[in-house]
Every structure is written in C-alpha cells, then in structure tokens.
Amino acid sequence: MQKQEFTITVYTENQVGLLNRIAIIFSRRKINIESLNTSPSEIDGVHRFTIVIDEFEELVRKLCRQIEKQVGVLKAYYNTNDEIVWQELALYKVPTDVIAEQVKVERLLSQHGAKAVVIRKDYTVFEVSGQRAETDALIKVLEPYGLIEFVRSARVAIIKESEGFHKKLTEFEYREPSEAVDENEYLDKNEEVFTM
Amino acid sequence: MQTLTINEKQAGEKKTTTISGSHAVMDALLKEGVKTIFGYPGGAIMPIYDALFDYPDQLQHILVRHEQGAIHAAQGFARASGKTGVVFATSGPGATNLVTGLADAMIDSTPVVCITGQVFAHLLGTDAFQETDVINITTPVTKWNHQVTDASEIPAALAKAFYIAGSGRPGPVVIDITKNAQLQMFEYEGYQKCDHIRSYRPKPEVRKQYVEEAAKLINEAERPFVIFGQGVILGGAEKEFKAFIEKAGLPAAWTIMGMSAIPTDHPLAVGMLGMHGNYGPNVLTNECDVLIAVGMRFDDRVTGRLDKYAKQAKVVHLDIDPSEIDKNVKTTVPVWGDCKETLPMLTALLEQKQHTAWFSKFGEFMDKEKEKCIDAELNPDTDIMTMGEVIKTLNELTDGDAIIVTDVGQHQMVACRYAKYKNSRSNITSGGLGTMGYALPAAIGAAFGDPSRTTVAIIGDGGFQMTIQELGTIMQYKPDVKLLILNNNFLGMVRQWQQLFHEKRYSFVDIQSPDFVQVAKGYGIPGRSISNRADLKDALKEFLSSKGTHLLEVMVGKENNVFPMVPQGRGVAEIVLSKEEI
Numbered sequence A: 001m002q003k004q005e006f007t008i009t010v011y012t013e014n015q016v017g018l019l020n021r022i023a024i025i026f027s028r029r030k031i032n033i034e035s036l037n038t039s040p041s042e043i044d045g046v047h048r049f050t051i052v053i054d055e056f057e058e059l060v061r062k063l064c065r066q067i068e069k070q071v072g073v074l075k076a077y078y079n080t081n082d083e084i085v086w087q088e089l090a091l092y093k094v095p096t097d098v099i100a101e102q103v104k105v106e107r108l109l110s111q112h113g114a115k116a117v118v119i120r121k122d123y124t125v126f127e128v129s130g131q132r133a134e135t136d137a138l139i140k141v142l143e144p145y146g147l148i149e150f151v152r153s154a155r156v157a158i159i160k161e162s163e164g165f166h167k168k169l170t171e172f173e174y175r176e177p178s179e180a181v182d183e184n185e186y187l188d189k190n191e192e193v194f195t196m
Numbered sequence B: 001m002q003t004l005t006i007n008e009k010q011a012g013e014k015k016t017t018t019i020s021g022s023h024a025v026m027d028a029l030l031k032e033g034v035k036t037i038f039g040y041p042g043g044a045i046m047p048i049y050d051a052l053f054d055y056p057d058q059l060q061h062i063l064v065r066h067e068q069g070a071i072h073a074a075q076g077f078a079r080a081s082g083k084t085g086v087v088f089a090t091s092g093p094g095a096t097n098l099v100t101g102l103a104d105a106m107i108d109s110t111p112v113v114c115i116t117g118q119v120f121a122h123l124l125g126t127d128a129f130q131e132t133d134v135i136n137i138t139t140p141v142t143k144w145n146h147q148v149t150d151a152s153e154i155p156a157a158l159a160k161a162f163y164i165a166g167s168g169r170p171g172p173v174v175i176d177i178t179k180n181a182q183l184q185m186f187e188y189e190g191y192q193k194c195d196h197i198r199s200y201r202p203k204p205e206v207r208k209q210y211v212e213e214a215a216k217l218i219n220e221a222e223r224p225f226v227i228f229g230q231g232v233i234l235g236g237a238e239k240e241f242k243a244f245i246e247k248a249g250l251p252a253a254w255t256i257m258g259m260s261a262i263p264t265d266h267p268l269a270v271g272m273l274g275m276h277g278n279y280g281p282n283v284l285t286n287e288c289d290v291l292i293a294v295g296m297r298f299d300d301r302v303t304g305r306l307d308k309y310a311k312q313a314k315v316v317h318l319d320i321d322p323s324e325i326d327k328n329v330k331t332t333v334p335v336w337g338d339c340k341e342t343l344p345m346l347t348a349l350l351e352q353k354q355h356t357a358w359f360s361k362f363g364e365f366m367d368k369e370k371e372k373c374i375d376a377e378l379n380p381d382t383d384i385m386t387m388g389e390v391i392k393t394l395n396e397l398t399d400g401d402a403i404i405v406t407d408v409g410q411h412q413m414v415a416c417r418y419a420k421y422k423n424s425r426s427n428i429t430s431g432g433l434g435t436m437g438y439a440l441p442a443a444i445g446a447a448f449g450d451p452s453r454t455t456v457a458i459i460g461d462g463g464f465q466m467t468i469q470e471l472g473t474i475m476q477y478k479p480d481v482k483l484l485i486l487n488n489n490f491l492g493m494v495r496q497w498q499q500l501f502h503e504k505r506y507s508f509v510d511i512q513s514p515d516f517v518q519v520a521k522g523y524g525i526p527g528r529s530i531s532n533r534a535d536l537k538d539a540l541k542e543f544l545s546s547k548g549t550h551l552l553e554v555m556v557g558k559e560n561n562v563f564p565m566v567p568q569g570r571g572v573a574e575i576v577l578s579k580e581e582i
C-alpha cells in the first residue's frame, strides 16, 4: 500500500465547535490537512466538510471512524480521486496593461479557460476552476507577466456513486435505525475501497 | 391560517413557569436522579450555587479542596455506582483544574457531567477576569462539550449531556454556562430527558452474520483465549460474560480495567494481562489459536510490541465502539455492539466444551510464576515488608468484598496483581491515563457512590501527596474510606525503571514525606504507621474495623520491584520474571 490522495466527505450538524473537533483528529496524529472546505449540503441544517489528505488507506479508514464517533457527525466517507468529481477555484490578479499590450497573454489565458471577473485600469482578476494541475499550470504561465496575487480555494467534491444524503438522514432521525444506516457498513470489507 | 391555530393551541397547552437558568440546572439534576455533586464555587458559578442553597434535602454537595479532587471523586462515584458523576466548577482556573480528570475519564470511559460557570456572554473573547476558552481546552478530552449562553437552552443541553455521558461507550461531558444564562429568567416548559440524537449513535446495530462467524471460530478452536476489559462492567454484562465463558470452557484473563467483572477466583479466571500481568496470560496470548477480546481496546500496556502480538491467532473482537475495531489489532471477525446483547447471542451458538489440556497450561505457567515471583512477594523471607504481603493480609480480612481504589505506581500493580474481588465494580484505578493523585479523591467518591461496601484506598507515598488536600473533604463530610499508604520512600515505579533501564541512576525519585499520621491527625483522622510484620495483621484489623476513616501507613521495602514485567518495546511472550532476565 502507498500513500495517496483521499477525499473525506463528512456530513455534520451545523454546530459551533465541530470544526475544531474534526480538525484535532488530524492534528493529534500529526497529519497535515491538504485542503479543507466546509459548506452547506443539499439538506437544510446539515453541513458538509470536504477534507483532502495524503495518507495510507488504512489510516484514512481509521480517521473516518474517529470522525464518525464525534457527537454531531452524521457520516464520514472517504474516496479516491477516481471516485469523485472534484474542482478547485483559483483567482489570479495580473496587471491590466500587460494583458492589453500582449495579445499572447490573452491567448494563454483563454487557452487555460480563465474568465475575467474584475477588470480595472490597474489590474484584472481572472478565475479558473479545475483541478490542481490545471490551476498550477496557469501560475507558471502568468509568472513572467507580473502575476500580482494568486489564491486557490479548497477542494469541493461530489461522490460519483452517491445518491445524496436525504434518505440516510431520514433513517438517522428514526430511533431504531435500519441496517442501511449502520455506520459500520464497511467495517468488515477491510481492503475494499469505500463508496456509498 | 390553519397552521397558525395549531401552533397557538400547542403553546396554550404547554404550562410554563418563569424560572432562572440556575434553577433549571437544579431541576435537570433532580430529574436525572442526581443526589450527589462534587464541586467548588467561584465567581462565574455563583448563581448556580445560590440556587443549590435551596435544595439542601435533595442535593448533597461535597465541597472538595481542589477541582481535580471533584472530578476524580465524581469518577470514583461513577465507577462504584454505575451512575453518572456530577461536578460543579467555576470558570478559568476552576475549569482548567478539571482537565486531568476529564482526560482520565475520557480514556477510561467514565460517565461524568461537569457544569462549569463562564463569564457573561458579552465578555467572551475579551480576556475578562477568569475567562478561559473552556470549550476548546476540553474538546480533546471530552466525549461532548457545549457552551450555553441563553437560559432557555439549559434544559436541552443538560438532557443531552446526561444522555451522552451515560450511553454507549460512556465518557465525560462539559457544559459551560455563561453567568448571564444562569441569572436569566425564562419560560420553563419542564424537563424532558433525551433518548435520541440523530447525529449520535451510542450502539451500533448488531450483525447476526458476525455473531455466527465468531461462534464458528470459537467452536472450532482448540486453544481459545478470552481477554476482557471494562466493557463487560460498563455494559452490565457480568452475568452474560460468565455464561459465555462457562458454556465453552474458555480461559479468561482481564485487563486492569476489566478486573472484578468476574470474581478473581472464578474457575476459568487465569489472571491479569499486561506489563505487570500474569505470566501465563501474556505468554499464551501468543499460543492461542482464537483470541476473543471482549470490551477491551488493546492498549499498548496490554499488547506490548504489536508486531509480536498474537500473530498466530484469529481475532474476534466484541466492542461497542466501532472505532476500536482494527485500531491496534486486526480483527478476523468484528462483533460490534453492546456486549450485553452480543454475548448471549454468541453463547447460544456455542458448543458446550472444556479445553482441559489447554487450560492446564495456564496452571503450569502459574506454578512457575509462583516459584519465581509470587512466593517471595507474598511470603518474604526477610524482615522487610513487601507490598504483596500487605495485600494478601488485606484479602484475608476483607474476604474480597471491599472496593479497592488504587493510585498509580508499584502499589497499583501489586494491588491489582494480588487483590481478591468477589463483586463487580470493585477495582477503581486510573488505568489509561495513570493519574497519580487519583486514589484519594476517587475513594471519597466511591464511598459516596456505594456506602454499603468498605472502600479501601491503596496509595503510594508520592501519589498521596499529590491530592493530600482532600483529607479536608474527608474531615468535613466523613465518608468512610480506609487509607492504606504503602510507603517505600521512593517514587517507586520510576525508581524501578531507573534501576532496570537507566543503570540505577536514581534521578529525583527520593521523595520525602511528612509524618502522614500527624498530617491525618491534623484533619481529625486517626492513623497508625507500622514497620514490623508482627504488627501487620492487627493494624489492618484495627484499620478495617474502625468507624469512619482511618489511615494506616505501612513501611515497605525501599527497592522492591514488581515482576513479572513485559519491558517496554518487547512482545508479550518476552515477559521476564526477574531483573536478571532483563
């Protein structure tokens, strides 16, 4: 087994303090979080964390169990990159005069699918959404032309095989959950990759 | 229109009373059946203490001498009684003084609810007097914690707190209540206990399939070995556990936390696991063919080196906490669930059996252990007293009926190795955290938790001085605790390691002690110190039969060591019986 990128998706209550409870599960074990995003989910009042780490699968599985154990966490999933659709958003601030003068830059930007979101006399802000390699590539491209600022968002990911969380949540709200909602559904499948 | 009228009607039906947040706290405690609180007041929790003043007949408050004492007492209370312990503390230093106890309760799965006062909500984040970020400080050491800033949240927060602390795998909960919320008057609709939280699953669903697979493994096993932990006690599954091992004739060894779940002289009991556990259970862990772990978590003090632990065995792991499965030891069959439910299901599928030849192996190892370690400890041939003979004499006098609370160190290991137990919830010790200073306050709590039994605290000269101030609590409330100090004039366990692994460089372990008998006397507690074997039995008799608290100090050998021992970093089968073997 090798370390690889895993995306952990956590459904939680929308409560103060949960971010810390989840974050310290990683920091306690000296695991670096590559990317962390919190956002609403498809369900009102249910939050969704998207966490990316580079680790061994066995450890990721254990981490998910520790996360799921926290009061306030409904469910934690982990997936490899080919099981998800994922994107990051990057913003680039470039001097406007350079772009205006050099047609080449404009062409490069459009080749990379960049969209101008703000155009001012002094600078222009471009946006690219895509995967890490794509947004990274554009930095390299823009560097010679006086890239002023760069920022990239955390990863957001959709699990390909997921049916969403509505059905699961209804089950969780029952006092006697059915086996379908059992949080240990894949405990026995030691070597199998976890999907919904 | 229609919904509006329905809402109005519902509101009209609910009878509300106007009460303060603090009185809502009291009502919650009463509704949860709380009778005893351990605590210490201060500025930010004064409204709660003011409300408490109105309930002298219903709520007994034990004023400790340090908040660490309060939480250890609540832990002892919980461990002896099976009920949730309750603590009050003020903000800032009051709350930070709880942290050691929270960590201890967390790792030993002890149900405790701590209510801490907090500065006014509008002062949060301003570095107000005695403001500390209690929620963030306690997050890693609580099962759940929550800050309340509005009185109307108090009933639901406390209902959740008690539900979470006591259900599933128990643990400590902190509810931090700002002073304004304690003072605030609100419309109280009455207390409703919590029995479900959608994002908290105390018990995983039992999977029959795994129970069947586990039964098959056990039925086919030739050398099955059961190792059990506190899960049996926490699940109240002592009877179910006995039925389980008895039906299939399974030899069973306990972890320090599982101790007393079955009587120590049960015919299938083979002793204690772990670093200072018995010889057979450790060695034979690596010879069994099926290892059945019940309500235990494969702590490193139990497993020694993991890559040399039970590699030959198929592992069945019964646990209520799914995150324990495969955490340290890979499981062949995970039987997750409450062992009170899973054990009877498993027992029903077992074949009636005896494993006589296999079982007798444990006896052979015990004979060797007796010859090499136990005899010298229990029947020493020098004038110097050993800790073991004190415990042996204590056993003769208590007949295994006492609650034994121990502190941390050599005396703890010796007490756990040699004490006899007849009843469950009789061994109260800081297992996971190894907190020196635990025993004195925990014994006070245990005495309140189960006053029908004799509580004996066994404490080292070092640990006693860590929470010695709680003698004041004994003086004031007179719980009946017998304080047995085993004084070796050293921080014994650390000294043992320095002798064995640091070329006898005794670095800062020669701790001096006050005259403990005089100190106790100052608190109105009678006591005696002995250094001659001839006095041991009589002194212990006097100690046990005295009314109320009594202190007995026994001077024991300064440089005695606890053996057997699985040295750190070695496998369980590499257990040694003497220092010559290290």
Ligand SMILES: Cc1ncc(C[n+]2csc(CCOP(=O)(O)OP(=O)(O)O)c2C)c(N)n1
Residues within 6 Å of the ligand: B407, B408, B409, B410, B411, B412, B434, B435, B436, B437, B459, B460, B461, B462, B463, B464, B486, B488, B490, B491, B492, B493, B494
């Ligand atoms: C709060 C705390 N500090 C330090 C330790 C490390 N420690 C473990 S055992 C021990 C010595 C205990 O000495 P004593 O109480 O005299 O008991 P003995 O080992 O002599 O029986 C120490 C210092 C600890 N377990 N807990």
